[in-house]
Amino acid sequence: MTFQPVVPLSGYAGWLFLERTADTQRAAFNESPSVVRATDAFRERIGGITTAKDLVADRELLSVALGAFGLDDDIDNKFFIQTILEEGTTDTGALANRLSDSRYSALSEAFGFGDGGLPRTGLSFFADEIIDRYEAEQFEIAVGEQDNDLRIALNLGPALEDIISSSTTNDARWFSMMGDAALRSTFDTAMGFPDSFASLDVDKQLEQFKARSERIFGTDQIEDLASDENKEDMIRLYMLRSELDSFSSTSGASVALTLLQQI
Numbered sequence: 001m002t003f004q005p006v007v008p009l010s011g012y013a014g015w016l017f018l019e020r021t022a023d024t025q026r027a028a029f030n031e032s033p034s035v036v037r038a039t040d041a042f043r044e045r046i047g048g049i050t051t052a053k054d055l056v057a058d059r060e061l062l063s064v065a066l067g068a069f070g071l072d073d074d075i076d077n078k079f080f081i082q083t084i085l086e087e088g089t090t091d092t093g094a095l096a097n098r099l100s101d102s103r104y105s106a107l108s109e110a111f112g113f114g115d116g117g118l119p120r121t122g123l124s125f126f127a128d129e130i131i132d133r134y135e136a137e138q139f140e141i142a143v144g145e146q147d148n149d150l151r152i153a154l155n156l157g158p159a160l161e162d163i164i165s166s167s168t169t170n171d172a173r174w175f176s177m178m179g180d181a182a183l184r185s186t187f188d189t190a191m192g193f194p195d196s197f198a199s200l201d202v203d204k205q206l207e208q209f210k211a212r213s214e215r216i217f218g219t220d221q222i223e224d225l226a227s228d229e230n231k232e233d234m235i236r237l238y239m240l241r242s243e244l245d246s247f248s249s250t251s252g253a254s255v256a257l258t259l260l261q262q263i
Helices: 011-030 033-048 052-057 059-067 078-087 102-111 126-144 148-166 170-179 181-190 195-199 202-217 228-250 253-262
Strands: none
Touching: 011 033, 011 126, 011 148, 011 228, 033 059, 033 126, 052 059, 052 078, 059 078, 059 102, 059 126, 078 102, 102 148, 126 148, 148 170, 148 181, 148 228, 170 181, 170 202, 181 195, 181 228, 195 202, 202 228
């Protein structure tokens, strides 16, 4: 049985509790039999995987590979994933680069099957690199089964790091953020944009995102938003505004006003 994270509170109070206990809870989660079984198999066999075809043929290893990037639902889309891996990321026309979801390019780049030379699977540190991501991502999923807002908050840092490493310009990073559903949800809510905002022309959305970011955080640079201080501020805004939306639909105006004052 996999260890279930303890989340006794919701909202920003729940986030603060999770932050305080995260190291202990992550350690217990990573020692769960199902997680240990999956990661031990990956560590033992991934060095012998030299092609994308080999990887998608091994369901146990593919499960860890996809799980490390939050792509668990693609486990049966073998041809699609093989194409993503084989085409790599160096060619601008590669499938991973044409998808708005940056997780696919991060996956392809991490394994290196299609970027010329030897794949990264043979590197001594590769297994641990992917396993670290897998454990973190699966912990997020386990937290999300109890409180999805907390999962989205946990995802903020890793998702920003992936976007920063895979995109070279600030505008490209903003567009990548817009293509990541979970990350976009964090930005939309934290910055106070309504659901209808996503229907605007993407260039107009970019303009508004950058202007709102400058006003709230003092910068329109995605790289600056990845700082510890700005991440914590964004999570606080996201959690409090999520609470506000929830209370506004179920409680009186006085409760909503109290939460709004906290923001």
